[in-house]
Amino acid sequence: MRRRDALAGIGAAAATWPAMVHAEGTTRRIGVLMSYREGDDEGRSRLTAFRDSLREAGWVESRNLSLDVRWLAGDSERAAREARALVAQAPDVVLVNGTPGLAALRTLTRTIPIVFVVVTNPVGAGFVESLARPGGNITGFSSFEPEIGGKWLESLKAMTPQLTRVGVLHDPEAAGFLTLLRGTEAAAGRLALHVQLIHARNPAEIQTGIEGFASGGGGALVVLPNPINSVERRSIFALAERHLLPAIYPFAFHARDGGLAAYGFDALELFRRAGPYVARILAGEKPGNLPVQAPTKHGLVLNLNAARAIKLEIPPTFLARADEVIE
Missing domain, CATH: 3.40.50.2300 (Response regulator)
Structure with missing residues (x-):
């Protein structure tokens, strides 16, 4: 089967929001867009917090999970390029850190589940319908209120x-x-x-x-x-x-x-909380039914x-x- 036919099939299946039950032993694929440079200590710490929380939820790299991590270096043009390349791979879920990457993903797919972390005013920006019921394929963890x-x-x-x-x-x-x-x-x-x-x-x-x-x-x-x-x-x-x-x-x-x-x-707290959200989506829950959460302290x-x-x-x-x- 040609690649474009395979991707079309995946996209059509995702549009119906199936229960996402895969055969035992299947490796699930998560795309990750990080807003930092690859060598940035804070960026690496955030990624580690996410990986650790996935592991605690039973998702372990090289066993039942693979991560495709892309670093955006604070560049909105690079965010658009990397988002396009990532969507072409049709991952099971995408985790995105920051607004530029999320904005790029929003224009590219309405079917691949997306979990965002550290995004200000996701309702006002049009990423979700409401905090309680985001709707669509996007949910996640917001950052700051105007106050x-x-x-x-x-x-x-x-x-x-x-x-x-x-x-x-x-x-x-x-x-x-x-x-x-x-x-x-x-x-x-x-x-x-x-x-x-x-x-x-x-x-x-x-x-x-x-x-x-x-x-x-x-x-x-x-x-x-x-x-x-x-x-x-x-x-x-x-x-x-x-x-x-x-x-x-x-x-x-x-x-x-x-x-x-x-x-x-503490942004690391949000990345630790993101792992269980991704795990719930991998288990079949719809992102649109998972409320957007906010920092607690x-x-x-x-x-x-x-x-x-x-x-x-x-x-x-x-x-x-x-x-x-x-x-």
Whole structure:
């Protein structure tokens, strides 16, 4: 049988949402789109958490499971290419980390089951019908609600009470950006802060954007969650230090890797929870019937080494609020 005929048959079968019962001994195939570079420590940790949770659910590589892992390096064009190549392989399920990969998959298939992890506002972006009943072939684990933007600004103001201006580093093409921006701007007036957007779709724009903002004197940064900001995080740390800019990040690993402060959730938790969802789909459940889940806990991480590097003395009252302090 020719390959295109085989793929057509698979697609037609998937469209009817069968019970997905395979013969004993059959190896199931999972495609994985990771938003990081292949050598990134955080990306590898997330993948390991997913693998471990699959193993606990009875799905073991080289026994009854194979993983096709593709690394997107924070590049939306690469995400589109890798998503297209992955869909052509007709995997049983796809796990996707981040919005660019999910957006690409959404245009390519309405039949292959997809589980997303760390995606902001999946309903507003049109990926699912509702959080309780996603419908279609997509479900997963969302990331941030709009209110988190206010928490980021409050944290910056608590660290630097004299603060009056904040630069928001974001990718204007990232879905979910406007949701987070609304929450940030809503809190800005209450905190007497002026918000300036820093558009950054690639490393060059990150550098010129931060340098341009810093030239205005003083200020601080809110680094929004998106693939390019995570992939280029160490460059952002260096720029913030060079220009003496306090900055807050969305994930704990940002502060552990050298950023000043992070307020958010543990993404590894979501990857550990993704394994059982994939296992349920492999057992025959429909993704559209599995509710979209959200993080269960948020925390504050402070890096005192980064604070000393920009000559910032964190007020004791704010330091006492930290869930984790790196010295």
